[in-house]
Amino acid sequence: MISPDIENLIALLAKLPGLGPRSARRAVLHLIKRREALGAPLTKAMTNVLETVKTCSQCGNLDTVDPCPLCTDPKRDAGLICVVEDVADLWALERAKVFQGRYHVLGGVLSALDGVGPEDLNIPALIERTTRGGIREVILANSATVDGQTTAHYLTDLLAGSGVEISELAHGVPVGGELDYLDDGTLGAALKDRRPV
Amino acid sequence: MISPDIENLIALLAKLPGLGPRSARRAVLHLIKRREALGAPLTKAMTNVLETVKTCSQCGNLDTVDPCPLCTDPKRDAGLICVVEDVADLWALERAKVFQGRYHVLGGVLSALDGVGPEDLNIPALIERTTRGGIREVILANSATVDGQTTAHYLTDLLAGSGVEISELAHGVPVGGELDYLDDGTLGAALKDRRPV
Numbered sequence: 001m002i003s004p005d006i007e008n009l010i011a012l013l014a015k016l017p018g019l020g021p022r023s024a025r026r027a028v029l030h031l032i033k034r035r036e037a038l039g040a041p042l043t044k045a046m047t048n049v050l051e052t053v054k055t056c057s058q059c060g061n062l063d064t065v066d067p068c069p070l071c072t073d074p075k076r077d078a079g080l081i082c083v084v085e086d087v088a089d090l091w092a093l094e095r096a097k098v099f100q101g102r103y104h105v106l107g108g109v110l111s112a113l114d115g116v117g118p119e120d121l122n123i124p125a126l127i128e129r130t131t132r133g134g135i136r137e138v139i140l141a142n143s144a145t146v147d148g149q150t151t152a153h154y155l156t157d158l159l160a161g162s163g164v165e166i167s168e169l170a171h172g173v174p175v176g177g178e179l180d181y182l183d184d185g186t187l188g189a190a191l192k193d194r195r196p197v
Numbered sequence: 198m199i200s201p202d203i204e205n206l207i208a209l210l211a212k213l214p215g216l217g218p219r220s221a222r223r224a225v226l227h228l229i230k231r232r233e234a235l236g237a238p239l240t241k242a243m244t245n246v247l248e249t250v251k252t253c254s255q256c257g258n259l260d261t262v263d264p265c266p267l268c269t270d271p272k273r274d275a276g277l278i279c280v281v282e283d284v285a286d287l288w289a290l291e292r293a294k295v296f297q298g299r300y301h302v303l304g305g306v307l308s309a310l311d312g313v314g315p316e317d318l319n320i321p322a323l324i325e326r327t328t329r330g331g332i333r334e335v336i337l338a339n340s341a342t343v344d345g346q347t348t349a350h351y352l353t354d355l356l357a358g359s360g361v362e363i364s365e366l367a368h369g370v371p372v373g374g375e376l377d378y379l380d381d382g383t384l385g386a387a388l389k390d391r392r393p394v
Contacts, residue, residue: 006246016227042210042243047244053203
């Protein structure tokens with residue numbers, strides 16, 4: 001018989017993406033063994049984040065302050081909005097340090113299969129931001145999946161009359177990628193959008 | 198720029214076995230999105246376990262009470278001790294519901310490479326338990342690895358004069374296993390220990 005308290009913790013941890021019952025058990029033992037060095041700081045950090053992190057009312061990013069630092073940073077280009085599906089995508093762009101404008105997090109993709117319609121996404125706030133003025137360009141950084149591209153098309157139609165420039169990410173060979181391992185769609189896009197050297 | 202509080206939580210979560218930076222990021226977003234349903238209960242369960250769980254002074258098991266319920270359960274055979282390397286091994290045996298005696302958790306294996314000697318393991322308590330009397334048999338449920346078997350040999354020598362019967366787990370074909378996929382060592386052991394039908 002395993003302690004019900006420990007069983008309960010294992011069951012909850014196993015609900016995290018990337019963890020199953022087996023790795024949750026290992027994680028719990030690891031936490032108990034490293035109580036001072038890892039267990040206590042992790043519990044404290046988790047409590048802190050869950051209590052203080054909120055969704056930015058402007059862009060949908062997650063931060064302890066609202067509006068988030070990305071929306072208020074004067075060094076970032078306020079005329080450029082990059083639309084992403086999820087906070088994870090925003091984090092990926094920030095880690096890459098390749099974008100110095102503002103963001104807009106949709107909170108998902110349109111999906112007939114999953115019953116996600118425009119009203120379920122953070123779209124009204126995007127329309128409001130673009131019509132308020134001061135926006136030069138909207139970059140649609142949607143995933144290159146069917147649902148992602150459907151969402152991008154929907155947004156393109158919606159923003160068409162706003163006078164704002166709309167762009168999307170380039171498709172092509174990933175940097176460091178070998179042709180041999182690429183799918184047909186990527187190869188086709190890379191060939192179609194070839195550029196003079 | 199990602200919120201330093203969130204970055205800190207990701208870094209701590211990434212230290213858990215089976216999680217890396219990428220899955221830790223996904224886990225944190227999952228926790229924030231499911232704050233009420235998962236985040237809060239998980240934080241509470243973690244705080245509770247880290248505050249209340251202790252090592253059983255008799256067997257080395259982890260539980261909220263000391264001695265643990267396995268050591269005090271009158272329905273379990275007190276004359277039979279199963280020696281395991283880790284609490285995870287105890288859990289595996291308990292899940293399988295195949296053993297109804299008591300346990301003894303060593304807390305590791307002897308390893309010259311990692312500098313783990315007999316004094317680093319829960320061995321004195323095992324000697325004390327076997328010499329105190331009332332123990333009929335000690336089952337060495339060590340791993341079938343080099344270090345596990347070294348530890349088992351060491352314990353066999355140590356307990357040799359105690360008058361207690363010493364046994365080890367059977368080696369052979371795992372139930373449900375196909376011969377084709379088994380290693381030579383297991384096949385050899387299965388053949389050597391063959392039994393009449």
